Amino acid sequence: MxxxxxxxxxxxxxxxxxxxxxxxxDKCPEIKVTVVDLDEEKISNWxxxxxxxLPVYEPGLKEIIERRRGKNLYFSTDVNKEISSSDMIFLSxxxxxxxxxxGSGEASDLKYIESSARQVAKYATGETIVVEKSTIPxxxxxxxxxxxxxxxxxxxxxxxxxxxxxxxxxxFLAEGTAISDLNNPNRVLIGGENKKAIxxxxxxxxxxxxxxxxxxxxxxxxxxxxxxANAFLAQRVSxxxxxxxxxxxTGANILEVSKAVGMDDRIGQYFLKPGPGFGGSxxxxxxxxxxxxxxxxxxxxxxxxWKAVLQINKWQQDRxxxxxxxxxxxxxxxxxxxxxxxxxxxxxxxTRESPAINICKDLLEEGANLAIFDPKVNEEKIFNELKNxxxxxxxxxxxxxxxxxxxxxxxxxxxxxxxxxxxxxxWHKVDKAMxxxxxxxxxxxxxxxxxxxxxxLNLWQLGNNL
Ligand code: NAD
Ligand code: UGA
Numbered sequence: 001m002x003x004x005x006x007x008x009x010x011x012x013x014x015x016x017x018x019x020x021x022x023x024x025x026d027k028c029p030e031i032k033v034t035v036v037d038l039d040e041e042k043i044s045n046w047x048x049x050x051x052x053x054l055p056v057y058e059p060g061l062k063e064i065i066e067r068r069r070g071k072n073l074y075f076s077t078d079v080n081k082e083i084s085s086s087d088m089i090f091l092s093x094x095x096x097x098x099x100x101x102x103g104s105g106e107a108s109d110l111k112y113i114e115s116s117a118r119q120v121a122k123y124a125t126g127e128t129i130v131v132e133k134s135t136i137p138x139x140x141x142x143x144x145x146x147x148x149x150x151x152x153x154x155x156x157x158x159x160x161x162x163x164x165x166x167x168x169x170x171x172f173l174a175e176g177t178a179i180s181d182l183n184n185p186n187r188v189l190i191g192g193e194n195k196k197a198i199x200x201x202x203x204x205x206x207x208x209x210x211x212x213x214x215x216x217x218x219x220x221x222x223x224x225x226x227x228x229a230n231a232f233l234a235q236r237v238s239x240x241x242x243x244x245x246x247x248x249x250t251g252a253n254i255l256e257v258s259k260a261v262g263m264d265d266r267i268g269q270y271f272l273k274p275g276p277g278f279g280g281s282x283x284x285x286x287x288x289x290x291x292x293x294x295x296x297x298x299x300x301x302x303x304x305x306w307k308a309v310l311q312i313n314k315w316q317q318d319r320x321x322x323x324x325x326x327x328x329x330x331x332x333x334x335x336x337x338x339x340x341x342x343x344x345x346x347x348x349x350x351t352r353e354s355p356a357i358n359i360c361k362d363l364l365e366e367g368a369n370l371a372i373f374d375p376k377v378n379e380e381k382i383f384n385e386l387k388n389x390x391x392x393x394x395x396x397x398x399x400x401x402x403x404x405x406x407x408x409x410x411x412x413x414x415x416x417x418x419x420x421x422x423x424x425x426x427w428h429k430v431d432k433a434m435x436x437x438x439x440x441x442x443x444x445x446x447x448x449x450x451x452x453x454x455x456x457l458n459l460w461q462l463g464n465n466l
């Protein structure tokens with residue numbers, strides 16, 4: 001019988017598995033934590049002595065890896081071996097939107113969850129706690145439990161040696177602030193029925209999280225809370241973006257409106273920054289999932305309500321592309337456009353669902369040549385994202401090494417990610433490098449009008465009719 005957690009294994013060494021396990025290893029030095037993945041290159045990068053090669057860029061992550069790797073934190077491809085020696089197994093695999101079959105385009109694809117659950121069923125020994133960390137549809141724990149129990153019987157019908165407890169423990173970290181979010185979470189949510197299993201996980205988190213912030217719920221509330229939290233955050237972004245368009249036509253200033261609205265305690269200041277729409281691997285997929293579940297239960301009005309959040313998000317990207325084309329005399333053929341920022345937000349190298357992808361695609365389709373600079377996204381990643389979205393088209397892009405290189409000879413600069421580096425650009429230098437008439441499209445509202453004073457640059461700012 002399980003009396004203490006000595007070995008933890010996490011299946012999935014991605015943006016969640018890597019950082020979240022690094023923090024557990026850091027806080028619990030007596031627990032051996034191993035993060036496993038099928039992707040050999042990823043694991044080799046997690047193990048690389050050059051910490052600049054870590055597959056995930058997060059402020060503060062390198063330091064933890066340096067402190068704990070090889071002591072009580074390990075990265076491995078030997079999934080089966082690590083499953084067999086673990087007391088607690090986190091499932092932190094990807095749960096993308098289905099691209100075919102029933103629920104295609106909306107429902108979550110649970111093939112990675114299912115295959116890792118099957119592996120756990122096959123190789124786990126003794127009493128094992130299985131923790132869903134991936135974001136999954138409501139009632140997935142039930143599926144995991146069924147897989148674990150039925151596969152166990154197949155393995156050995158008389159076996160009493162394997163006992164599984166399934167818990168839901170969704171992750172709320174945001175990329176770019178993952179380490180501080182994990183160190184100081186707003187809350188830790190544990191959903192489950194088995195008191196002993198809940199207590200083991202509770203004890204791990206209570207090593208550094210104040211106990212009043214660790215809440216326990218039934219398993220389905222936990223699963224649904226995660227989807228709901230993401231949907232609410234995304235809804236706020238769409239709300240402020242819808243108002244940004246209204247500001248442009250009325251002469252109101254979106255930053256002033258956002259501040260005035262957010263100062264109401266009941267509304268709050270967070271997630272009211274206007275921008276080119278939300279990106280990232282989760283908001284869209286989790287809302288699509290919510291839409292699918294609502295329709296499944298016949299709640300079409302609920303589904304339509306959340307659909308509108310996604311529609312505004314896409315519309316915001318489309319309208320930015322149109323504004324750029326119109327300001328450049330309706331023609332982008334043979335024009336060079338500098339793109340500043342390709343990641344979906346600052347402080348991450350993640351480009352999944354980045355608004356930059358759709359906007360760059362639109363500009364390329366208009367005939368522009370793009371010079372893209374992002375402090376943390378490399379040329380290969382940029383090219384692959386664009387090739388993926390326009391497979392049969394010529395992707396005329398170059399990856400610049402600096403903002404100045406991307407401005408060189410360009411007719412326009414489009415700021416798409418709110419990297420700090422872009423706030424300290426010398427716009428006089430940029431002015432000299434660009435072709436006139438030159439436009440700066442500030443889609444993140446990070447520039448001040450004064451920054452461009454005494455330059456010939458034309459400025460367009462989202463939600464601000466200058
Ligand atoms: P990711 O794609 O970065 O990582 C998932 C990893 O799982 C991949 O490296 C993949 O190779 C691995 N994998 C898949 N099947 C496997 C198997 N059978 N055995 C071993 N490895 C396997 O994904 P992510 O961004 O870390 O997200 C993981 C989950 O966490 C998703 O459900 C997501 O919705 C959720 N989530 C993500 C974030 C975020 O900020 N990225 C935040 C909270 C929750
Ligand atoms: C989001 C949530 O914030 C996390 O709590 C959650 O765990 C995670 O999704 C997940 O489940 O994956 P993340 O997508 O990493 O985290 O980043 P956010 O800070 O939420 O930003 C998402 C997008 O919204 C970015 O493109 C960002 O630029 C945009 N955004 C955010 C705005 O345009 N305005 C804002 O005010 C805030």
